Amino acid sequence: MTADTGSSVIAQLVEALGEKVSTDAAGLSAAQADQSGHRSATAPLAIVDARSIDDVQQTMRIATRTRTPVVTRGAGTGLAGASIASAGQIVLSTASMTRVLEVNEADLLAVVEPGIINADLNAQLAQHGLWFAPDPASRAISTVGGNIATNAGGLLCAKYGVTRDAVLALKVVLADGRLISTGHRSVKGVTGLDLTALMVGSEGILGVIVEATVRLRRVVEGEIATIAAFFDTVVDAATASAALTAAGLQPAVMELVDPKTLRAIDDFVGGDLSSRGAAHLAVQFDGPSAAADARRALDILTEMGADADLTTDRAEGERLLATRRAAHASLERLGTTLIEDISVPRSAMPAMFSEIETIERKFGVSIPTLAHAGDGNLHPNFVFEGPEVPEHVWRAADELFQAALRLGGTLTGEHGVGTLKKRWLAAELGVDQVELQRQIKTVFDPLGILNPGKVF
Known part of the structure; x- marks a missing residue:
């Protein structure tokens, strides 16, 4: 794109x-980077603060008319480089679209704009005794x-599902500016192909999500x-976590922290968890059978050699999980971190840690690892x-990803492909499926203007 062309695009955007x-x-x-630590070499053309x-x-109509690439961006907290913009591209920010348009207690759903922060949505829902289950560490x-x-x-x-399980319907603006509605407010609905499921996880390459109807749950x-x-x-910790799953237990939370990460967390928060053992497993149960399930899990863990204790104090439980949520900030103090994201069958976790x-x-590299x-x-x-x-x-x-695939796993469980994992896509999907x-x-x-260079 020439300077004159770029100026013309900006002028059209400003006029509109x-x-x-x-x-x-x-x-x-700021739009040249996200939390993956990667950065584009050149700055984008302009930022549109969509409201x-x-x-x-x-x-999108202007972008289509001028054939200008568009990178949709929210808070920029991605870890795979999917929202990084570069020269000649429009950054379409939805960060100001933060309204909760509807909370329907009878149907257990909410209609929200895409820019609302996960935790802010839950703070509003709590007033109704409801919550939105997807719970990323970056919430x-x-x-x-x-x-x-x-x-x-x-x-x-593990208990409440990933984001796809909580999305009922979407409004999406297509590359040429058309608005489509996908999905249903009803619990069931199989009319046509499931474009809602296709949009979830699409990393901005198919359309711009402008509204979501999401499934809610009552507070446990x-x-x-x-x-x-x-x-x-x-x-040992991974083996024990697999044993809990094999025993038919379904914790709401089961988080594993390896020795390097545990020491880093202690240094960051001033704790002493690593004095009790090299690796840490946090397991939390909720609901009517929580105490009984936890006692059964405690028996299994101690039989497998764990130094373990149980609390039914909510505040103590939250403090323990808050320590886990500090992991990424703790590791950033060790140097530059390339944060990866693989998934394997739960029974294969001990082999993956090996x-x-x-x-x-x-x-000769250091790979501190934590796991859901x-x-x-x-x-x-x-x-x-x-x-x-x-x-x-x-x-x-490369060897890490190949090992995950050999064990029946995947390149990414929740961060996405973005720019970081494009080179390995065919290894998992095969050439025909990628095409x-x-x-x-x-x-x-x-026209290939939506988030070009990402995923494929």
Whole structure:
């Protein structure tokens, strides 16, 4: 795109949207990066601060008319580079679209705009005795639209499902500015192909999500029972977590922290959890049978060698999970971190942790790892010096992904593909499926202007 062409695009945006268009250097610079630690080499063209569906439609009509690429962005908390923008691109921000349009207690649903922060939505729902179940570790800073775009999971998804399980319907602006409505407010609905499910996890390459009808749950009544268990090795802890699942128990939360991460958390929060064991497993049950299930789980864990205790004090349980939520901030103090996201069958978690230890030794890298043990989702963190990922770290990551696939797993459980994992996509999906998915994108985005360079 030439300077004259860029100026023309900006002029058209300003004419249509006025003060909602910004070319402020600081804002453009911020849009070049997300929390993955990666950054584009050049600044985008402009930022549109959309405040309504009409704003989004006008932006996409101008983008289609001028064939200008568009990167949709919420809070910029992604970890796969999917919302990073670069030269010649419009950043379409939905961060100001934060309204809760409806809360329907009878049908257990809410209608929300995409820019509302996950935790802010739940704070409003709490007044009605309701909650939105997707619970990413970034819930205090990530938007519901971003959660939908990546099909985010989190600490509670083993029992309550991932974001896709909580989305009933969407309003989506297509690349040419048309508005479509997908899904249903009803519990059941199978008319036509399920475009709602297709949109969830699509990382902005098919359309712009401008409204979501989400499934709600009533606040859980009864006890909350939390177990803090400590093991000599992370493989022992992973084996124990798999044993709880095999025993038919279904915790609301089951989080595993390896020795490196546990020490980093202690250093960050001034704690001493690592004095009790090398690896930590936090298990929480809720609902009417919480105490009985927790006692059964405690018996299994102690039989497997854990130093473990149980509390039914809600505040103590929340303090324990707050420590887990501090993991990423703790690891950032160790150096530059490449935060990865793989999932394997729950029974394969001990083998995956063994593979990680082998890769650490082979490449001389440090890979602190934590996991949503209840669903087999691991977050290995490659720690290194400097802003650029060294080549040997990429080679180590390659072996990590290949190991996950060999064990029946996937490249990403909740962060998405973005720019970081494009090179491995065919290894999991196969060449034919990747081509089919490219063709699907072309149906929605024939000019290829939506989030170009991401996923494929």
